[in-house]
Amino acid sequence: MTPALHIQDLRIEYRLKDDVKVAVERLSLTIEHGELFALLGPNGAGKTSMISAMVSLIPFQGGEIKIFDHPAGTVAAKKCIGLVPQELVSYGFFTVNEILQFVSGYYGILNNQKRIDYLLERLQLQSQKNKLVSQLSGGMKRRMLIAKALVHSPKILLLDEPSAGVDVELRTILWDFVKELNASGMTIILTTHYLEEAQRLCKRTAIMDHGKLLAMDYTDKIIADEKNLEEAFLKLVKKRGPNA
Amino acid sequence: MPNLEEWIGFQSVLKKEILRFWKVKSQTVFSPMINAALYLVVFGLSLSNVVPPQNGFSYTEFLIPGLAAMAALNNALQNSASSIMISKFHGDLQDLRIVPLSHNLIALAYVIACIVRGVIVAAAVLFLGELVVFLKEGHWMAIAHPQGFILFLCLGCAIFGNLGIWIGFISRTFDHIAAFTNFIILPLIYLGGVFFSLKILHPTWQTVATFNPLVYIINGIRWSLLGASDVSAPLCALVSVLFVAITGALAWYSVKYGSYQRF
């Protein structure tokens, strides 16, 4: 079967004024269709850069990225992906419902209100439906972005720290929803700094640092003899020193 | 040709862009109207007794097409430039890069929204102008070529909407947009014959003015409304279309290669 995501020898650079910052280097990984996959790493490891390259937000300087065999950036690849960005987005003039309708339209879907209502319901945002996005709290904005990533029922969902700033109760609701989406066949790639969440949810895990993979395996194999994923993570990362 | 899905996407961007300026219409539609009304009152009413008729029209009548053009062009430019700028601040410009929409359609949707705003503002200014002429001179100003008015307005707004897209992408602050507007666009507009007939200029300056694309748009609009202008209508149309093509390429390049990153 074609993998959901195939990355080969990826290299991502940021061109600064008098310097080149390498954010991802010779990184290869394959994620199968239907996986719930954790992408972990300390701050500045290159997770967001990798995700941004997958959705063609930033260019990459080497290697290839294929989404269900479609090169990243092509229409076919873009249709497959839903992205929940790490940074909150604030749509100044529009309500939650308006934005979700517009984004549905961007994907070529007309009359998507049923799906939008379902997502708002699941993410407990029904009462915020007609509020301006700029008036939502941080956690509500985060959930609105999750709904936005799902309006077109993507085959792959990229969650870049979806639980940051979301309260305990809603985090439970969020993870239940994520598990359900995954059970229905959606491939999910998750970055988070709550390692116990990753340990509980994800069968496979990749740990990266300084733009390179340190480990990629079944989560319990990565934990191996350590107490939990956090300990294993710290042990792997500590060897390498702080990020530039 | 775009397929159905792409058309739906295009319409969504267009709808969002139109709704964006309409939601803040006090700033985007009414404030330019008041601006133009001030010009009409200050220049039109007070100067029309002093300034001799231009091209055979009272100064107020002469002024109206120029003011309508100025308001339309300026607003067309502000529309795309500030929309893109605000989207970069909020971070939602990234949406357009992630979704499966072609650069052509995104650019087209932005420009059409600029045209819509420009036409609404121009129509409002024209209406005000008609009112002033009626109150002062006792007759409505006849519109010589209504289709020409729409045509030149659309061409002019397309040019300025395209420029606005480019400026929106290369600017990093609102000050950059203001600098472009104040140092380049407004002088071109003011020197393009809004307030005076080019015929009163020294021949050297008349030659210089022929390089100002605004001269052709403003004169095209003046020809449409009054039936007379400094530059012949076909030449105005030709130059305008040429500039739509040039600025269109610039806008397309900006949408394709510009940065969508928030800052």
Ligand SMILES: Nc1ncnc2c1ncn2[C@@H]1O[C@H](COP(=O)(O)OP(=O)(O)OP(=O)(O)O)[C@@H](O)[C@H]1O
């Ligand atoms: N726009 C940019 N310009 C220059 N350097 C950047 C830019 N964005 C990220 N970087 C650098 O690239 C590296 C990887 O950053 P990235 O955001 O991908 O990390 P991350 O793993 O997502 O971290 P976090 O857990 O903090 O979100 C960092 O060293 C960062 O400083």
Ligand SMILES: [Mg+2]
């Ligand atoms: Mg990150």
